[in-house]
Amino acid sequence: MMLMPLLEIKDLHVWFRVFKGFLKVLEGVNFVVWPGERVGLVGEMGCGKTTTMKAVMRILPMPPAIIPEGEILFKGKDILKMGRGELQEIRRKKISMIFQDPTAALNPVFKIGTQLRDTVRFARGSKRSITKGDIRTRTMQVLKEVSLPDPERILENYPIQLSGGMRQRICISMALISTNELLIADEPGTSLDVTIKDQIRRLLGGLVEKLGTSVILVSHALGAVRNMTVRVYVMYAGSMVEVAKTKALFANALHPYSQGLLAAIPRLAGGGVGEGIPGHIPEYINPPTGCRFHPRCKHTMPICRNKKPPFFKVEEGHQVACFLFQNRE
Amino acid sequence: MTIERFKKYFVTRQGIVKAVDGISFSVKEGEIFGLVGESGSGKSTVAYTVVGMYRPTEGKIIYRGKDIGQESKKRPKKLKKDIQIVFQDPGTSLNPRRTIRQILELPLKVHNFSKNGRKRVERVEKLLEMVQLPVGYMYKYPTMIGGGEKQIVGIARALATDPSFVILDEPTSALDVSVQAKIINMLIQFQKKFKLSYLFITHDLSLMRNVASRIAIMYLGKICEIAPASEFFENPLHPYTQMLLSSIPVISEEEETLKPKKVMSKGEIPSPVNVPPGCSFHLRCSKKMDICFREDPAMREVSKEHTVRCHLYTKQVS
Amino acid sequence: MAFSIPESVWGQKVENKMQKNFSSRKKLSRTWEYIRRKWYKFSRNPLSIVGLALICTIIFSAIFASYISPHPESAGKFVNFSEASQSPSLAYLCGTDRFGRDVLTRIFFGYRYSLGMAVIVISIMAPVGIILGLIAGYYKNSWIDTVIMRITDIFIAIPPLILALAICSVLTPSIFNAMLAISVAWWPWYTRMVYEVTSSLKGEFFVQAAQVTGANTTHILFREILPNCMAPVLTKMSLDVGWVILIGATLSFVGLGAQPPIPDLGSMVADASSYLPDLWWEAVFPAFAIMLVVLAFNLFGDGIDDMLGEEKGG
Numbered sequence: 028m029m030l031m032p033l034l035e036i037k038d039l040h041v042w043f044r045v046f047k048g049f050l051k052v053l054e055g056v057n058f059v060v061w062p063g064e065r066v067g068l069v070g071e072m073g074c075g076k077t078t079t080m081k082a083v084m085r086i087l088p089m090p091p092a093i094i095p096e097g098e099i100l101f102k103g104k105d106i107l108k109m110g111r112g113e114l115q116e117i118r119r120k121k122i123s124m125i126f127q128d129p130t131a132a133l134n135p136v137f138k139i140g141t142q143l144r145d146t147v148r149f150a151r152g153s154k155r156s157i158t159k160g161d162i163r164t165r166t167m168q169v170l171k172e173v174s175l176p177d178p179e180r181i182l183e184n185y186p187i188q189l190s191g192g193m194r195q196r197i198c199i200s201m202a203l204i205s206t207n208e209l210l211i212a213d214e215p216g217t218s219l220d221v222t223i224k225d226q227i228r229r230l231l232g233g234l235v236e237k238l239g240t241s242v243i244l245v246s247h248a249l250g251a252v253r254n255m256t257v258r259v260y261v262m263y264a265g266s267m268v269e270v271a272k273t274k275a276l277f278a279n280a281l282h283p284y285s286q287g288l289l290a291a292i293p294r295l296a297g298g299g300v301g302e303g304i305p306g307h308i309p310e311y312i313n314p315p316t317g318c319r320f321h322p323r324c325k326h327t328m329p330i331c332r333n334k335k336p337p338f339f340k341v342e343e344g345h346q347v348a349c350f351l352f353q354n355r356e
Numbered sequence: 357m358t359i360e361r362f363k364k365y366f367v368t369r370q371g372i373v374k375a376v377d378g379i380s381f382s383v384k385e386g387e388i389f390g391l392v393g394e395s396g397s398g399k400s401t402v403a404y405t406v407v408g409m410y411r412p413t414e415g416k417i418i419y420r421g422k423d424i425g426q427e428s429k430k431r432p433k434k435l436k437k438d439i440q441i442v443f444q445d446p447g448t449s450l451n452p453r454r455t456i457r458q459i460l461e462l463p464l465k466v467h468n469f470s471k472n473g474r475k476r477v478e479r480v481e482k483l484l485e486m487v488q489l490p491v492g493y494m495y496k497y498p499t500m501i502g503g504g505e506k507q508i509v510g511i512a513r514a515l516a517t518d519p520s521f522v523i524l525d526e527p528t529s530a531l532d533v534s535v536q537a538k539i540i541n542m543l544i545q546f547q548k549k550f551k552l553s554y555l556f557i558t559h560d561l562s563l564m565r566n567v568a569s570r571i572a573i574m575y576l577g578k579i580c581e582i583a584p585a586s587e588f589f590e591n592p593l594h595p596y597t598q599m600l601l602s603s604i605p606v607i608s609e610e611e612e613t614l615k616p617k618k619v620m621s622k623g624e625i626p627s628p629v630n631v632p633p634g635c636s637f638h639l640r641c642s643k644k645m646d647i648c649f650r651e652d653p654a655m656r657e658v659s660k661e662h663t664v665r666c667h668l669y670t671k672q673v674s
Numbered sequence: 675m676a677f678s679i680p681e682s683v684w685g686q687k688v689e690n691k692m693q694k695n696f697s698s699r700k701k702l703s704r705t706w707e708y709i710r711r712k713w714y715k716f717s718r719n720p721l722s723i724v725g726l727a728l729i730c731t732i733i734f735s736a737i738f739a740s741y742i743s744p745h746p747e748s749a750g751k752f753v754n755f756s757e758a759s760q761s762p763s764l765a766y767l768c769g770t771d772r773f774g775r776d777v778l779t780r781i782f783f784g785y786r787y788s789l790g791m792a793v794i795v796i797s798i799m800a801p802v803g804i805i806l807g808l809i810a811g812y813y814k815n816s817w818i819d820t821v822i823m824r825i826t827d828i829f830i831a832i833p834p835l836i837l838a839l840a841i842c843s844v845l846t847p848s849i850f851n852a853m854l855a856i857s858v859a860w861w862p863w864y865t866r867m868v869y870e871v872t873s874s875l876k877g878e879f880f881v882q883a884a885q886v887t888g889a890n891t892t893h894i895l896f897r898e899i900l901p902n903c904m905a906p907v908l909t910k911m912s913l914d915v916g917w918v919i920l921i922g923a924t925l926s927f928v929g930l931g932a933q934p935p936i937p938d939l940g941s942m943v944a945d946a947s948s949y950l951p952d953l954w955w956e957a958v959f960p961a962f963a964i965m966l967v968v969l970a971f972n973l974f975g976d977g978i979d980d981m982l983g984e985e986k987g988g
Contacts, residue, residue, distance in 0.1 A: 046714045071532035072503065191395075220394035221559060225603040247532050250605030291537035293562040295589070295604070300544075300566045303537030307502065407886050428886050436888040449879040453901035463887045495704055513883070 039097030067252030070262030140182030390568025504535030722977025803864025811872025
């Protein structure tokens with residue numbers, strides 16, 4: 028079949044105009060998702076992952092944000108160059124996004140039923156008319172799929188009457204209403220409790236397997252992506268630093284940042300909390316030259332200050348953007 | 357500090373919210389006591405009452421021998437100096453319209469640290485050095501610095517008055533792992549250096565394992581289990597503890613084996629307005645018995661310092 | 675910043691002095707940076723700059739009215755019937771009124787009264803309104819709140835113009851009484867605005883933190899909560915200048931405000947209205963002047979709103 032990646036981000040740069048100049052947030056992001064694949068994107072707050080995802084959906088506020096370079100190819104076509112009509116098609120039928128905070132993502136003054144109905148209608152497009160009965164069936168069906176009890180009652184409720192877990196499930200159902208090819212899940216379950224988070228994760232996993240959608244699971248915690256994804260990207264300060272098959276990354280993280288991240292996670296076995304990574308994320312107004320991680324890295328070499336490291340292949344499916352691995356190629 | 361049979365009810369339009377419904381525990385001097393629970397468990401309410409934001413509906417809070425169950429307005433100043441709190445959300449716990457210096461100077465001013473303005477500034481500088489923030493941050497506004505640094509300022513603020521007892525309400529929940537590690541290490545250092553006692557509240561069990569010496573777990577306003585840390589993780593007795601432990605995300609295979617056998621978490625946490633009768637956990641419990649529907653169990657000590665509130669264990673003891 | 679304290683015979687005194695220099699020097703540059711940052715935000719919208727420019731011009735002409743007016747004597751008791759009712763010409767750029775007074779001069783002097791009145795009214799009613807709002811919001815759901823807010827509600831329910839008219843008609847018409855009347859009609863809006871902000875901020879963590887530490891109520895109200903209210907308040911003040919001038923002009927229009935021969939813009943329009951459309955310049959130019967000052971403050975107010983958003987990034 029097609030061996031073309033579903034989504035490919037090539038050398039994306041995103042800058043924001045502010046008082047003192049430009050915030051050079053994204054600096055050469057490279058990212059690939061294959062059809063039917065579940066990919067994780069891990070990075071701490073401020074590393075640019077949400078900005079990247081927003082750029083894919085093209086919902087970045089364009090006056091302060093500018094994209095000086097880069098392409099986002101969805102099935103070969105550049106999203107950044109698409110016109111309104113094509114973009115609408117993509118948003119309605121091909122790519123959808125689940126946001127971090129389900130409370131903020133649902134409109135508080137409309138009933139759930141109304142919001143779902145609107146989503147169904149837009150998903151079909153304006154060309155094909157759809158009867159009220161059809162809409163109702165579809166919304167009930169979709170609520171059942173996310174294991175929400177008593178769908179009738181929920182349709183009549185307002186978001187504020189439901190719990191956080193339920194709201195997140197509704198957001199998931201809204202995202203899955205149209206046959207989607209790509210689902211971007213931005214830290215689903217961050218604002219929820221641990222047990223509910225677990226349930227949501229299992230739900231998402233089950234649904235995605237059934238439908239064969241590709242998923243980009245964005246998170247700031249490595250633990251969250253471990254069970255759900257087959258490949259993981261680690262992001263730092265605006266570019267990808269490592270990509271590997273999930274098992275490989277957890278067993279053998281190579282980039283100093285990934286190692287630091289893994290070391291900082293508190294262990295269930297006790298033994299104290301890790302060291303953390305000295306320093307802090309750089310200011311994007313005046314980012315470090317060369318590799319953006321070099322001020323915090325234990326293994327800095329002169330070349331790290333001058334050139335930004337590209338991806339070096341270490342083994343099949345495992346690439347690191349670090350000059351320590353330059354020779355292994 | 358001891359809490360005895362403490363209850364806090366809130367009267368709302370939907371009914372009486374039993375945020376905390378009869379809990380008792382004590383924190384020894386110089387120890388880190390952990391309080392774990394999900395949302396609606398009441399752990400934040402406990403924190404806020406101890407520090408004086410709420411007044412207990414029933415029950416006593418005894419600190420160093422004295423009953424302190426009053427609102428902060430009525431408390432003696434010396435007490436306010438001694439018990440401090442670090443809030444969960446760094447974004448809202450610092451006034452966005454005040455500079456860091458003003459924020460840190462406030463406790464000094466209130467407690468008459470020095471009439472001399474410059475001495476206060478020196479103290480602020482020392483505080484910033486102690487928490488490893490650049491001194492120049494004094495003149496910045498909270499919106500200009502990152503979440504982790506805001507939280508560090510919150511900690512500096514709590515420590516400014518030289519307290520003995522600090523309540524930490526989910527201090528790192530809003531932060532990344534690497535920042536969390538830094539802050540937790542700092543907190544542990546300070547605890548040793550200044551001989552502080554902590555009431556450490558979080559929902560992250562992996563973190564708790566490495567921080568607290570004794571842990572209590574709360575569900576819907578009641579304590580389910582109290583145990584020393586290692587005991588808590590190696591031998592969890594309450595079904596809720598087991599459920600929580602089995603759903604934490606871990607990152608290596610060895611850790612998986614440390615978790616109790618996978619207890620599928622079912623259902624949602626009921627609203628504190630509609631507490632189920634009998635044992636409040638019975639709706640989600642995999643091991644429920646008849647008695648659980650009718651009667652709420654009492655806390656029983658199962659082994660040294662390990663107490664549980666569950667009908668499974670009421671028969672064994674006695 | 676590395677900075678060495680000299681070991682010196684003068685000892686502590688020198689250290690003090692250099693410390694003070696250090697911090698004040700830094701403070702100067704910090705203040706400058708603050709101003710530049712605020713200016714950047716303000717200047718994003720070109721219309722705000724237009725507003726600012728207009729205001730500067732108006733204030734300038736008000737202050738230096740005596741120097742820049744072509745015929746300064748026109749501002750007071752002066753009649754010159756030989757030059758009465760002349761249409762705009764080079765000598766009299768806006769023409770003359772029925773008494774032979776230069777309209778342009780009277781406009782400049784009229785700005786003095788208008789702006790002066792606005793400043794006085796706002797500086798009385800704003801603090802009163804703000805303080806009441808702070809107290810009512812902080813003690814929300816207690817009797818203090820009820821008393822203050824219900825009184826506020828009563829005043830808000832009556833349209834300000836009508837209230838001002840009512841008050842003025844009871845008192846002897848004068849510019850002073852007009853100001854009084856407007857103040858009474860206007861303070862409730864500030865109270866309500868500040869009340870909203872205060873009651874929502876009351877539960878925020880930083881206020882709780884201050885309470886927990888033991889700060890007294892005065893500090894909490896004025897140092898913690900008030901700075902957070904200032905943005906909408908200052909914007910409103912700026913927009914209100916326009917409103918106050920308009921209402922003052924209306925009062926004068928019906929004869930309840932400034933009395934002749936005070937060159938108040940409103941009375942100028944009033945007096946001349948019966949002569950429209952023939953002697954149009956007597957009414958149109960003062961009316962235009964009123965519009966200009968209201969517009970200027972409105973545009974400026976928008977800029978203030980942009981400027982006072984929270985500081986982000988560093």
